[in-house]
Amino acid sequence: MTYDDKTLARLADDAAAIISRYPVPRSALLPLLHLVQAEDGFVSPQGIAFCADQLDLTAAEVSAVATFYTQFKRRPNGEYQVGVCTNTLCAIMGGDEIYREVSEHLGVGHDETTPDGKVTLERLECNAACDYAPVMMVNWEFFDNQTPASAKQVVDDLRAGKDVAPSRGPAKVCTFKEVSRVLAGFEDGRAHEDQGMGEPTLAGLNVAKDQGWKEGGK
Numbered sequence: 001m002t003y004d005d006k007t008l009a010r011l012a013d014d015a016a017a018i019i020s021r022y023p024v025p026r027s028a029l030l031p032l033l034h035l036v037q038a039e040d041g042f043v044s045p046q047g048i049a050f051c052a053d054q055l056d057l058t059a060a061e062v063s064a065v066a067t068f069y070t071q072f073k074r075r076p077n078g079e080y081q082v083g084v085c086t087n088t089l090c091a092i093m094g095g096d097e098i099y100r101e102v103s104e105h106l107g108v109g110h111d112e113t114t115p116d117g118k119v120t121l122e123r124l125e126c127n128a129a130c131d132y133a134p135v136m137m138v139n140w141e142f143f144d145n146q147t148p149a150s151a152k153q154v155v156d157d158l159r160a161g162k163d164v165a166p167s168r169g170p171a172k173v174c175t176f177k178e179v180s181r182v183l184a185g186f187e188d189g190r191a192h193e194d195q196g197m198g199e200p201t202l203a204g205l206n207v208a209k210d211q212g213w214k215e216g217g218k
């Protein structure tokens with residue numbers, strides 16, 4: 001299976017724009033893999049062939065990279081990638097319970113997709129958001145200080161097609177294909193919607209300021 005001529009021409013234009021950002025074409029492989037995920041919803045066989053062709057690599061070389069990173073999906077992914085952090089801090093703050101309840105609620109396990117194609121569930125390692133534990137991510141946007149009830153509400157709203165707002169990101173989460181295109185290097189014009197750091201992240205800095213501590217302990 002390969003892309004039709006129109007799709008191929010469009011993807012080739014996008015690939016040329018990506019490749020032009022790098023001194024060596026093969027360095028563009030990761031964004032190209034995101035580009036084919038934006039097209040197909042996963043790294044498809046035709047997507048692998050496309051990347052290999054654009055970068056003068058073998059399909060085996062492209063597959064070797066695609067299988068290394070969990071962000072690249074080898075079978076059709078859900079519209080929303082829902083990751084529950086079950087690493088140490090989130091786990092003891094309730095992440096294990098959230099994962100278990102959401103998994104039971106959806107009827108799917110790790111790296112499985114709901115039959116309606118809406119949600120792919122996964123256990124996540126630490127997202128460096130421990131100050132908001134337990135956290136969940138939807139297409140890599142943060143949902144902070146979750147509970148089993150709030151997490152189940154998020155997945156229910158996503159499956160119902162409602163707009164769902166993350167805790168610290170844009171006004172609504174985008175789809176897996178949309179976020180894949182951004183990761184390929186094509187901005188969606190929504191970076192200004194980011195809400196920056198919240199109070200828990202700044203807590204240590206504020207204590208240091210209140211105490212008059214300076215860099216280097218002086």
Ligand code: FES
Pocket residue numbers: 085086087088089090091125126127128129130131133134135
């Ligand atoms: S342990 Fe969950 S974000 Fe760090």
